[in-house]
Amino acid sequence: MMFWKTPGNNRAILPVLAVLAVCSIIFGGVQLAVSAQVATANESAAQETTVAEKTTLTPDALVIGEETAIDVKSELEKILKKNSKCLRCHGREKTKLLENGQEMSLQVHKDDYLGSAHGDVSCVSCHTGIGNRKHPSKKTNISINSEREYSVEMNESCRQCHKQKFTQYKGSVHSALVAQGSEKAPVCTSCHNPHAPVSMANYQAETGLPCKNCHENIFNAYSVSVHGQGRINGNTIRDSHIQSPICSDCHKSHEVTALAIGDVLRSTCIACHENVTLLHSQWLPNAGTHLDIVSCAVCHAPFAQRRFDLHLYDNVNQAPVAQQEGEEPLQQQLQAIAEEGGSEDPLEIWKARSDYGQQGQKADISLRSRMEVMSGVAAHQIANKSFAVRTCDSCHEPGSRKSQNVTVSITQPDGRKQSFEADREVLSNVSAINSISDFYALGGNPNKILDYLLLLSLFAGVAVPVGHFTVGKMIKEKLDRGEQ
Amino acid sequence: MSTGHSGQKELEGWIKPPNPELYINPLPVRIWHWLNALGFVVLILTGIQIRYANLFNVLSFETAVKTHNWVAFTVIANYFVWLGFYLFSDKITVYHPELNMRKFFDKAFKQIIYYSYGIFRGEKSPHKVQPYDKFNPMQSITYQIVMLLVVPIQFITGIMMWDIKRFEAPIAFLGGIRSVDTVHVLIFIFFVSFTMIHAYMGALGHTPSAHFKEMFTGYEEE
Numbered sequence A: 001m002m003f004w005k006t007p008g009n010n011r012a013i014l015p016v017l018a019v020l021a022v023c024s025i026i027f028g029g030v031q032l033a034v035s036a037q038v039a040t041a042n043e044s045a046a047q048e049t050t051v052a053e054k055t056t057l058t059p060d061a062l063v064i065g066e067e068t069a070i071d072v073k074s075e076l077e078k079i080l081k082k083n084s085k086c087l088r089c090h091g092r093e094k095t096k097l098l099e100n101g102q103e104m105s106l107q108v109h110k111d112d113y114l115g116s117a118h119g120d121v122s123c124v125s126c127h128t129g130i131g132n133r134k135h136p137s138k139k140t141n142i143s144i145n146s147e148r149e150y151s152v153e154m155n156e157s158c159r160q161c162h163k164q165k166f167t168q169y170k171g172s173v174h175s176a177l178v179a180q181g182s183e184k185a186p187v188c189t190s191c192h193n194p195h196a197p198v199s200m201a202n203y204q205a206e207t208g209l210p211c212k213n214c215h216e217n218i219f220n221a222y223s224v225s226v227h228g229q230g231r232i233n234g235n236t237i238r239d240s241h242i243q244s245p246i247c248s249d250c251h252k253s254h255e256v257t258a259l260a261i262g263d264v265l266r267s268t269c270i271a272c273h274e275n276v277t278l279l280h281s282q283w284l285p286n287a288g289t290h291l292d293i294v295s296c297a298v299c300h301a302p303f304a305q306r307r308f309d310l311h312l313y314d315n316v317n318q319a320p321v322a323q324q325e326g327e328e329p330l331q332q333q334l335q336a337i338a339e340e341g342g343s344e345d346p347l348e349i350w351k352a353r354s355d356y357g358q359q360g361q362k363a364d365i366s367l368r369s370r371m372e373v374m375s376g377v378a379a380h381q382i383a384n385k386s387f388a389v390r391t392c393d394s395c396h397e398p399g400s401r402k403s404q405n406v407t408v409s410i411t412q413p414d415g416r417k418q419s420f421e422a423d424r425e426v427l428s429n430v431s432a433i434n435s436i437s438d439f440y441a442l443g444g445n446p447n448k449i450l451d452y453l454l455l456l457s458l459f460a461g462v463a464v465p466v467g468h469f470t471v472g473k474m475i476k477e478k479l480d481r482g483e484q
Numbered sequence B: 001m002s003t004g005h006s007g008q009k010e011l012e013g014w015i016k017p018p019n020p021e022l023y024i025n026p027l028p029v030r031i032w033h034w035l036n037a038l039g040f041v042v043l044i045l046t047g048i049q050i051r052y053a054n055l056f057n058v059l060s061f062e063t064a065v066k067t068h069n070w071v072a073f074t075v076i077a078n079y080f081v082w083l084g085f086y087l088f089s090d091k092i093t094v095y096h097p098e099l100n101m102r103k104f105f106d107k108a109f110k111q112i113i114y115y116s117y118g119i120f121r122g123e124k125s126p127h128k129v130q131p132y133d134k135f136n137p138m139q140s141i142t143y144q145i146v147m148l149l150v151v152p153i154q155f156i157t158g159i160m161m162w163d164i165k166r167f168e169a170p171i172a173f174l175g176g177i178r179s180v181d182t183v184h185v186l187i188f189i190f191f192v193s194f195t196m197i198h199a200y201m202g203a204l205g206h207t208p209s210a211h212f213k214e215m216f217t218g219y220e221e222e
Helices: A007-054 A066-090 A110-115 A147-160 A163-170 A173-179 A216-224 A226-232 A247-251 A264-272 A276-281 A287-293 A296-300 A330-339 A346-355 A398-403 A448-483 B004-014 B027-051 B061-087 B090-095 B101-116 B137-162 B168-173 B177-202 B210-217
Strands: A095-097 A103-105 A306-314 A365-373 A405-411 A417-422
Touching: A147 A163, A163 A173, A216 A226, A264 A276, A264 A296, A276 A287, A287 A365, A296 A365, A306 A417, A448 B177, B027 B061, B027 B177, B027 B210, B061 B090, B061 B137, B090 B137, B101 B137, B137 B177, B177 B210
Parallel strands: A306 A405
Antiparallel strands: A095 A103, A306 A365, A405 A417
């Protein structure tokens, strides 16, 4: 591409640019008008949703008409009356001894609750099974094993009103971990206090809550990064309204996913940094391929440890091979291979996987490689552009292999990536021509046999002339002596 | 510099009155040859720098790659000077292969004997260089394979690696970037010894400088 960047061509492009500029102004105007309409529509839709989500009244009461308004009012009064009954006791400091010896607070701060978005929600709509006559007493004690277990149990009640958010949460890595029995993975109430919910859209970059509760190291790395600092200072990108991102901007708030997989991460970065392809192609040979294969943090987190990560890729389904539920984990597969006398290298896994196919067919599986940073913490240490690594040698120098690791990864059933360390030599083996056919860091992982061939070629280049010359001289001398 | 007298004699060797019957290498061939030679040397050196950044640090990787690309495109353009000249001139006969196998092997054998023995006894080459028949049968077959097969493969694999995304489909067809790179490197390895031996054999004329002069002036020495 760079070969066409002559000054002459640039001048030739000017009229085209002018036409494009005029078109974009017209197009921009039209878009502005359309987006204004869409925004209004969205706003009214949002208002409707809020009402629908906030009220717990029966659908019958929502029938349109003036009478209904009165119904709503009287229903609300009923709820508040009922709730005030509960709060008469639960507004005070109260605890319950749980089976695990933990003391759980039963107190609901009255003012916080009534002033919150849940203020007009009846207590019993979540705490079902509890009523005037059904309230647990010392005799009819409800036994609760632990606060955590109770939170997980209660989680389903959020679904009643927050269907959309709940469905998003169900598809998240957090929910998958809860289902696996994790003690730490968050349920709704881990982030949102059910008795004083506030919109999480307003949370602050300085505190990092609620994510920081569990991901403290990652948050600390983020908060000193160009993104974290930008957020604190209120920076926006290219004078637009787009703020420097906070956790949920990249990871989403409810459908939280592990970003390390496939192209998700890159498309997340490009969502704000739209012109990266163009900017990189101005100096970086094969910019497109680099952006495909090298994760942004590899160069933009300049002090991060890096690795070549190999993952099994299904060429038929065009997706990374994921670990199936109930399938032998990769680690055990690797160990089994090692015990059978094979080496613990991803090529063995690849071979084993290629032979294993569904419906008796040989699977078309290859090993794909990406350059990545070693840890999640490193992935968040994004520095200012001026500190980004621009020395090609950090990946393209054979010696650099020493400071780089090779891992083999598989996607686990919960969507997270699991990586294992592999032998560095796998990248320079001859068999890599077949198994890791799509990845080659020029000069970074050269094949040793080719190195020996080059030495042989250099040797031949010197030995043939020298040998021919020497032998010739000897023959000549012999002939000369013979003539004498 | 040697003494004035021998210097003058040497100069005469270079600017003898031309004999049209010994005009072996016309201008386009000479331009192509020397540009190609310079290109090959730069490509080999930058190639080594790209592949062995840990051993040599003459150029940064970025500069080495960019130089390699620019020079490579020049060499490719230059290839068409060679191809164009021979396609559109009657000199193409120099590349015509000897189709009579008996004759071919007979001539080739004589040439091998000459290079391994006769040359040392001061014998004359069995092949007489002429404008329409400048190559001995060994040269003719080697140069044909090199120019019509090896060099184009090197160009094609190189162009593919220059823009991997654009040539995604043909690269996949050839078995992935690693295969393409391996082929490119194998040919590079071949050219390392080829270039060195080629230069040495250039000095095996009836005087060590004869072929070099011929490649500069176009005329074979009488």
